[in-house]
Amino acid sequence: MYGSAGRPRNAAHYNTVMSRQVALACRAVVKRFGDVTAVDGLDLDVARGECFGLLGPNGAGKTTTIEMLEGLQAPDAGEVEVLGLRWADSADALRPRLGIQLQETQLAEKLSVAETLELFGSFYPSGPGVDGLLALVGLEAKRDAWVGKLSGGQKQRLSVACALAGEPEVLFLDEPTTGLDPQSRLQLWDVLQRFKARGGTLLLTTHYMDEAATLCDRIGIVDKGKLIALGTPAALVQGLGTAHVIEIDLDGDAPAPSVEALAPLAGVVDARVEGRTIALGSSAIHETVPAVLGVLAAARVPMRELRTHSASLEDVFVSLTGRHLRDE
Amino acid sequence: MSDPRPSTFLPALRQLTLSRMREFLREPEAVFWVFGFPVIMTLALGIAFRTRTEEPVRVAVDGGAGADAAAVRASLTAAGGFVLRDVPPPEIERALRDGLVQVVIVPGTPPTYRFDPARAESQVGRLAVDRALQRAAGRPDAFSPREDAVRAVGSRYIDWLVPGLLGMNIMGTGMWSTSFAIVTARTRKLLKRFAATPMPRGAYLLALVGSRLAFLVAEAVVLLGFAYVAFGVAVHGSLVALTVVCLLGALAFGGVALLVASRAKTIEGVSGLLNLVMLPMWVFSGVFFASSNFPEAMQPFVQALPLTALNDALRAVMNDGEALATLWRELAVMAGWGGVSFVAALKLFRWT
Numbered sequence: 273m274y275g276s277a278g279r280p281r282n283a284a285h286y287n288t289v290m291s292r293q294v295a296l297a298c299r300a301v302v303k304r305f306g307d308v309t310a311v312d313g314l315d316l317d318v319a320r321g322e323c324f325g326l327l328g329p330n331g332a333g334k335t336t337t338i339e340m341l342e343g344l345q346a347p348d349a350g351e352v353e354v355l356g357l358r359w360a361d362s363a364d365a366l367r368p369r370l371g372i373q374l375q376e377t378q379l380a381e382k383l384s385v386a387e388t389l390e391l392f393g394s395f396y397p398s399g400p401g402v403d404g405l406l407a408l409v410g411l412e413a414k415r416d417a418w419v420g421k422l423s424g425g426q427k428q429r430l431s432v433a434c435a436l437a438g439e440p441e442v443l444f445l446d447e448p449t450t451g452l453d454p455q456s457r458l459q460l461w462d463v464l465q466r467f468k469a470r471g472g473t474l475l476l477t478t479h480y481m482d483e484a485a486t487l488c489d490r491i492g493i494v495d496k497g498k499l500i501a502l503g504t505p506a507a508l509v510q511g512l513g514t515a516h517v518i519e520i521d522l523d524g525d526a527p528a529p530s531v532e533a534l535a536p537l538a539g540v541v542d543a544r545v546e547g548r549t550i551a552l553g554s555s556a557i558h559e560t561v562p563a564v565l566g567v568l569a570a571a572r573v574p575m576r577e578l579r580t581h582s583a584s585l586e587d588v589f590v591s592l593t594g595r596h597l598r599d600e
Numbered sequence: 601m602s603d604p605r606p607s608t609f610l611p612a613l614r615q616l617t618l619s620r621m622r623e624f625l626r627e628p629e630a631v632f633w634v635f636g637f638p639v640i641m642t643l644a645l646g647i648a649f650r651t652r653t654e655e656p657v658r659v660a661v662d663g664g665a666g667a668d669a670a671a672v673r674a675s676l677t678a679a680g681g682f683v684l685r686d687v688p689p690p691e692i693e694r695a696l697r698d699g700l701v702q703v704v705i706v707p708g709t710p711p712t713y714r715f716d717p718a719r720a721e722s723q724v725g726r727l728a729v730d731r732a733l734q735r736a737a738g739r740p741d742a743f744s745p746r747e748d749a750v751r752a753v754g755s756r757y758i759d760w761l762v763p764g765l766l767g768m769n770i771m772g773t774g775m776w777s778t779s780f781a782i783v784t785a786r787t788r789k790l791l792k793r794f795a796a797t798p799m800p801r802g803a804y805l806l807a808l809v810g811s812r813l814a815f816l817v818a819e820a821v822v823l824l825g826f827a828y829v830a831f832g833v834a835v836h837g838s839l840v841a842l843t844v845v846c847l848l849g850a851l852a853f854g855g856v857a858l859l860v861a862s863r864a865k866t867i868e869g870v871s872g873l874l875n876l877v878m879l880p881m882w883v884f885s886g887v888f889f890a891s892s893n894f895p896e897a898m899q900p901f902v903q904a905l906p907l908t909a910l911n912d913a914l915r916a917v918m919n920d921g922e923a924l925a926t927l928w929r930e931l932a933v934m935a936g937w938g939g940v941s942f943v944a945a946l947k948l949f950r951w952t
Binding site for chain 2: 342
């Protein structure tokens with residue numbers, strides 16, 4: 273199941289993390305499904321104690337990447353190492369040290385929360401026990417409730433609790449908060465931050481930018497099976513060179529001003545026109561807004577709405593790929 | 601891939617078995633099909649095949665109102681033991697086919713008997729009609745035999761049938777419940793989730809088979825208790841021997857169920873496979889009629905089926921009171937099916 277592969281290439285590339293202890297490593301990993309290359313030569317290092325976020329749209333290869341690290345899929349080429357061990361010869365030694373939450377698992381509906389945790393706990397040599405796990409994820413009140421009766425957020429916290437049943441050194445979470453309401457997301461973030469505070473290594477995939485920015489020490493942006501950007505959330509946003517993004521929806525039928533007309537305006541770092549919407553990246557919002565309003569007034573183009581927000585990881589993704597993260 | 605670790609194998613086995621039993625007991629429909637259905641079936645079959653007092657032979661006379669027909673009617677009525685059905689001539693063929701009448705008599709010299717030699721009751725009817733008409737025509741009996749009808753408890757058809765039903769039930773509930781549990785867990789990605797933990801994989805499969813054994817005891821007690829109360833079907837052999845035979849049977853079919861479900865991805869797929877696997881045993885393994893009915897050339901195949909072994913062993917213990925030592929061949933066949941299919945299932949099993 274776990275194919276062997278050649279030696280890592282271009283090791284010098286990883287000098288930045290060589291000095292730290294590496295928890296997870298991918299070297300030139302490739303995974304194909306028929307004609308589709310889901311992961312296309314991906315390199316990745318995650319240090320111990322780090323929280324790393326894999327960010328990208330659906331179908332970018334996030335789940336395939338994380339499942340290769342979890343030993344659930346074998347790469348077609350390249351090399352995967354977890355805690356310095358390889359799946360091919362160390363699966364039995366690795367499993368008890370990892371906590372894994374899968375995106376699509378539906379736990380048995382007619383077992384209670386406590387029964388489910390006791391079941392998962394029995395697979396590991398040691399762990400926090402049912403009461404410890406319930407406290408970790410704040411489900412004490414639901415102890416005897418059937419899994420089928422839990423809300424989406426409670427199910428997700430139970431799922432994370434199952435992953436924590438063996439006191440793992442590394443925790444893998446595949447889109448842990450997708451489909452959850454804001455309050456449930458905050459509760460889950462709290463659980464993960466406590467895991468991190470205890471020194472655990474965390475790898476999570478998400479397509480929520482705010483989640484990645486809040487939880488992750490570093491982020492890798494994945495698109496079409498490749499890592500297209502890597503860094504701390506702040507560094508990635510700074511790399512854009514824009515502190516703010518201004519978006520203007522135009523009204524009426526008058527032609528929108530051209531990108532060429534907008535790009536030279538004061539403070540503008542990046543200009544795009546998408547249909548009836550103008551999007552400007554700006555390093556000095558107080559100079560750019562009056563300038564663009566002047567251009568629109570001169571061309572007699574009416575506005576419907578003007579929005580500004582601080583530049584985010586979403587903007588990083590858009591500037592790298594020209595697409596939005598949530599586009600399917 | 602993951603060797604059973606001595607430190608977690610038994611706790612995991614215990615928890616997996618408990619979980620499986622809890623899930624089953626919390627599913628009222630499943631409980632009905634496992635416990636209620638066999639009782640209903642035993643009741644229905646017991647009534648259908650109850651020991652009958654001499655039943656009259658159902659006949660129809662073709663050729664309606666003629667004098668010959670009237671003479672035949674009079675002869676049969678005088679002999680007794682016949683029911684004369686009025687069937688309009690166009691429907692006579694259908695009445696014979698549907699079993700409404702066993703024989704049709706076409707009066708004449710000599711008369712013609714229309715009957716279906718493939719049906720035992722039709723053959724019996726023909727003989728009874730012939731005897732009555734020959735006697736009426738003046739043939740004397742050479743002698744008049746003494747009769748000794750078997751009515752003793754333990755040698756009736758129902759006594760023979762109940763062990764077969766128990767065997768069929770051990771097969772059916774074991775196969776359905778085990779394989780459905782697996783495929784459901786697979787479609788819900790629960791198997792994949794388990795495979796991502798250090799759970800000993802053998803423990804998971806063993807727990808599925810093991811949890812069946814607990815229900816089996818209840819299942820057998822319900823069915824045999826009902827058969828005893830309703831029809832007086834008793835166990836002549838030792839209860840220990842009966843228990844051992846039932847457990848081995850359940851292990852055999854548990855193993856086969858694991859194998860059948862080892863790769864199936866959908867409930868529809870596994871249902872088809874189950875029917876394919878069980879159909880030959882319903883037919884050949886002596887549930888409703890003895891497997892010795894099949895030609896000699898087929899016997900090695902018939903005898904190698906796990907349900908044949910289970911049914912033969914159950915009948916030997918229940919009807920003939922035989923000891924386990926004499927049943928080593930049947931027990932070995934069941935153990936072999938269970939062991940080989942368990943190992944094969946562990947190798948082939950699809951966790952993702």
